[in-house]
Amino acid sequence: MYRRRRGAPFKFDKAYEMRHNPTPAEACMWEILKAQVMPNFPNHIFYRQFVAYGYILDFYCPTLRLGLEIDGGVHYYQRRYDRQRDSNLARWGIQVLRVQNEAALNNPQILANQLCKIIQDKITPWYKKIFRFIK
Numbered sequence: 001m002y003r004r005r006r007g008a009p010f011k012f013d014k015a016y017e018m019r020h021n022p023t024p025a026e027a028c029m030w031e032i033l034k035a036q037v038m039p040n041f042p043n044h045i046f047y048r049q050f051v052a053y054g055y056i057l058d059f060y061c062p063t064l065r066l067g068l069e070i071d072g073g074v075h076y077y078q079r080r081y082d083r084q085r086d087s088n089l090a091r092w093g094i095q096v097l098r099v100q101n102e103a104a105l106n107n108p109q110i111l112a113n114q115l116c117k118i119i120q121d122k123i124t125p126w127y128k129k130i131f132r133f134i135k
Helices: 009-020 024-037 079-091 101-106 108-123 126-130
Strands: 047-052 055-061 066-071 095-100
Touching (some): 009 047, 024 055, 024 066, 024 101, 066 079, 066 101, 066 108, 095 101, 101 108
Antiparallel strands (some): 055 066
């Protein structure tokens, strides 16, 4: 089935290039998602280097409207751009989680557990969150 691609063609070319040449932290994060997160949530699939509303997200789950960004050294210098980008994506209902390179490389198990908790919280209906302490 053909899926209509929205956005500038060069963004899709850049995303394709980035998908085939990941940084070490992105490669580690992809392994975490494939091995520990996605098997626990089979209805929620993450895509690498996904183009959403003109921005390239490192990882994106359309069913959760959740984006993951791996922040390396360059993000220290572009904080203003990252805030604006996250704000624009939030207008479209996409929540962006930022993960430092060191967390993905040094603490993969802790990161996997945190992601599973975040996803579980996002898929839990609001009424179960309110009444979870009432028996």
